[in-house]
Amino acid sequence: MNEQGLSEKEIFSYLENVKSEDTDYYRVLSSMCTHPHKIAVEAHRLFIEANLGDLGLFAGAHSLEKEVIMMLGELLHAPSVKIPVEKACESSVCGYLTTGGTESNIQAVRGMKNVITAGKKELGKIPNIVIPESAHFSFDKVADMMGIEVRRALLDSEFKVDPASVESLMDANTIGLVGIAGNTEFGQIDPVEELAKLARQHEIFLHIDAAFGGFVIPFLENPYPFDFKVQGVTSIAIDPHKMGLSTIPSGALLFRSPSFLDSLKVSTPYLTTKEQFTLTGTRSGASAAATYAVMKHLGREGYVKNVQYCMQLTAKLVEEARKLGFEPLLEPVMNVVALRVPSPDLVRDQLLRKFGWNVSITRTPRSLRLVLMPHNTARDVEEFLQDLKKVTAE
Numbered sequence: 536m537n538e539q540g541l542s543e544k545e546i547f548s549y550l551e552n553v554k555s556e557d558t559d560y561y562r563v564l565s566s567m568c569t570h571p572h573k574i575a576v577e578a579h580r581l582f583i584e585a586n587l588g589d590l591g592l593f594a595g596a597h598s599l600e601k602e603v604i605m606m607l608g609e610l611l612h613a614p615s616v617k618i619p620v621e622k623a624c625e626s627s628v629c630g631y632l633t634t635g636g637t638e639s640n641i642q643a644v645r646g647m648k649n650v651i652t653a654g655k656k657e658l659g660k661i662p663n664i665v666i667p668e669s670a671h672f673s674f675d676k677v678a679d680m681m682g683i684e685v686r687r688a689l690l691d692s693e694f695k696v697d698p699a700s701v702e703s704l705m706d707a708n709t710i711g712l713v714g715i716a717g718n719t720e721f722g723q724i725d726p727v728e729e730l731a732k733l734a735r736q737h738e739i740f741l742h743i744d745a746a747f748g749g750f751v752i753p754f755l756e757n758p759y760p761f762d763f764k765v766q767g768v769t770s771i772a773i774d775p776h777k778m779g780l781s782t783i784p785s786g787a788l789l790f791r792s793p794s795f796l797d798s799l800k801v802s803t804p805y806l807t808t809k810e811q812f813t814l815t816g817t818r819s820g821a822s823a824a825a826t827y828a829v830m831k832h833l834g835r836e837g838y839v840k841n842v843q844y845c846m847q848l849t850a851k852l853v854e855e856a857r858k859l860g861f862e863p864l865l866e867p868v869m870n871v872v873a874l875r876v877p878s879p880d881l882v883r884d885q886l887l888r889k890f891g892w893n894v895s896i897t898r899t900p901r902s903l904r905l906v907l908m909p910h911n912t913a914r915d916v917e918e919f920l921q922d923l924k925k926v927t928a929e
């Protein structure tokens with residue numbers, strides 16, 4: 536640290552300089568985040584000091600968190616539960632705001648483990664969960680942190696998890712299943728109803744990772760069943776900081792029943808509240824305000840428009856890529872395209888080096904992965920395809 540402080544001007548001239556190294560999402564086709572809505576940014580600023588780690592001190596920010604959870608609960612058809620106010624879950628929808636999909640997934644699995652342990656279910660050996668091969672790498676962190684074995688089930692030809700493969704990996708130590716509603720690489724939705732049937736038959740939990748798809752699927756022309764409407768779904772992760780257009784860090788974890796939240800509680804003797812069920816201690820109230828503001832401002836109509844815009848770009852990209860002879864690995868279900876191109880790794884490098892495009896790669900099979908977000912335009916799509924043509928012609 537420098538001995539004497541620098542002036543505000545010096546600091547900001549340095550920061551502006553450093554910020555110019557960031558992409559500002561120009562020619563970014565690899566991100567699941569985007570510019571937050573300006574209403575979200577303003578609300579974030581207004582609540583910049585609010586700490587949801589000490590709810591008693593920030594009752595205002597906490598009320599916004601509860602309102603957001605109620606709105607998300609309504610979006611995801613969460614059942615209303617009647618519980619005494621002093622209980623951990625204070626609104627009639629059970630859940631809380633997290634830092635994003637990673638934390639939500641970790642806490643969902645921790646909840647499964649705790650509820651099972653509290654019910655004194657005998658687990659012979661190490662507990663396991665069965666997740667799709669396509670699951671996000673946050674589940675590897677779950678395995679590492681919690682001593683839970685993570686078993687990966689095979690995908691079918693459309694990159695959805697194969698329920699038969701899931702079933703073949705289940706045994707007496709399986710505590711839960713995971714389905715993905717909008718997987719990171721392909722944007723595909725797992726057969727949630729079939730997974731829910733398995734979960735019900737075996738009386739285990741089913742967590743749905745809708746970190747990306749949660750703010751897409753409900754607004755599609757033909758929504759797919761993926762939320763609490765499906766009996767057997769016990770928890771859902773949904774991220775306002777992705778397609779919800781809120782500020783980072785904004786995630787949410789919702790549970791069907793209060794027993795999950797209760798199972799995550801630790802006592803907090805010296806705080807203004809007696810217990811805490813979150814993973815992190817200090818939490819951003821600014822994110823809660825940002826998410827509240829953008830959800831209220833856009834309403835369902837605003838999110839429908841947002842998704843329509845991204846889906847139109849997606850359709851345009853696929854249609855014009857086909858004219859150039861590039862086929863998608865699957866018909867896009869949401870605004871993610873996996874495009875079959877020769878030598879995808881080389882093409883990716885050249886797109887970046889020669890033309891400044893940021894794209895990513897799917898693992899198996901290897902293909903160009905393109906996410907069409909609100910920061911992209913029709914012109915981007917046209918220019919991208921011209922550059923792709925040049926790069927692949929070499």
Ligand code: 0PR
Pocket residue numbers: 565566567568634635636637638640671673715717718719744745746747774786
């Ligand atoms: N679940 C799914 C289905 C996801 O796609 C992601 C992140 C997560 C969980 C984890 O969410 P958090 O990163 O919020 O904890 N998917 C993107 C990915 O890892 C995140 C991302 C966003 C990556 C923007 C790059 C980027 O520029 O690829």
